[in-house]
Amino acid sequence: MSDDREKELQQALAGCVLDSSWFYCVAGVGLAIPIGVRLKSYNPLVYLGLSGTLLDLLNGYNKCTKERAELRDYQLAVSTRAPRLCGLVGHARGAQARRLATGAGPDLGLGATLQRAVAFGPSEVAAFVRLTGDTNPIHQSLPAAQAAGFERCLVPGIMAASLFPALIGSAVPGALYLTQTLKFRAPVQVSEPMLASVTVSRISGRRLTFDTQLTDSAGAVRVSGSALAMLPPST
Incomplete structure (x- = not known):
């Protein structure tokens, strides 16, 4: 303005x-x-x-x-x-990329883990299914979910798995998500506390492989898999 x-x-x-x-x-x-x-x-x-x-x-x-x-x-x-935000972000991104690529960073290196605790509420699930056009009633209709054998409505599997790239992208701004394998071991219910984890299992130049897991409060794995991300080039 x-x-x-x-x-x-x-x-x-x-x-x-x-x-x-x-x-x-x-x-x-x-x-x-x-x-x-x-x-x-x-x-x-x-x-x-x-x-x-x-x-x-x-x-x-x-x-x-x-x-x-x-x-x-x-x-x-x-x-x-005006502040040159893109230049500042690029500089910080490159510095972090160099630390990760060499495994020398104090926060992320081989075996390092990033975690985020989350519970997807009804409004968040409603926004997600509206955005994706997912009309499966078990995500928003309690009678439909109970008729399918569940106590509560279910979080869409991809919504739950979206925590993995979110963790990596937040830790390394500019990282490019290349591949993700997923195994949905058990459904995630709406408002159920979960813990998303990504662990660096391999570093090859700018490419990092992560073991990904989503676990419940008892430690049971609900979603597992592996992700490959490419770090931005050093500046």
Whole structure:
């Protein structure tokens, strides 16, 4: 959104353009009237009047060099003061990528584990199935879930497994998820506390292999698999 100074400069430019000569508009109307009378039509007035107005506006814009320069210079100054977030993120990402690729990082290396505890609530499941178009009623209808033999509604399996790339991508911004194998050992129920874990099992250059697991509060594995991610290039 433009700030007050930018709005002020924009208004000054607009005022300069509108205050310019309206020669072409007047000339167009003057020429259009006799033609329109002769043809018994308003079309000449519309066409020539609008054409003259556009020419006047364009001519006025070209004449307002001072106002245009002030607005352009201000917008340029504002843009150069803006934080260069992409550059900062890229630098941090590259540094972390180098630590991970060599296994020398204090937080992530061979055998290191990332974890996140989560319980998917009804509103989160509803948002996910709405986004994906999953119409299976066992995700939102308690009678349907109970008729299928479950105590509560079930979290979509892919929703539960989405915690694995989320863990890796959050730890290494810019990492590219390459492959993921999954085995759904038991369903996850809505609002059931779960623990997602990814463990570095192999490092080959910029490619890291992770063992992935989703376990319940008793430690039983609900979802397991293996993931391969490629780290961003070092900067």
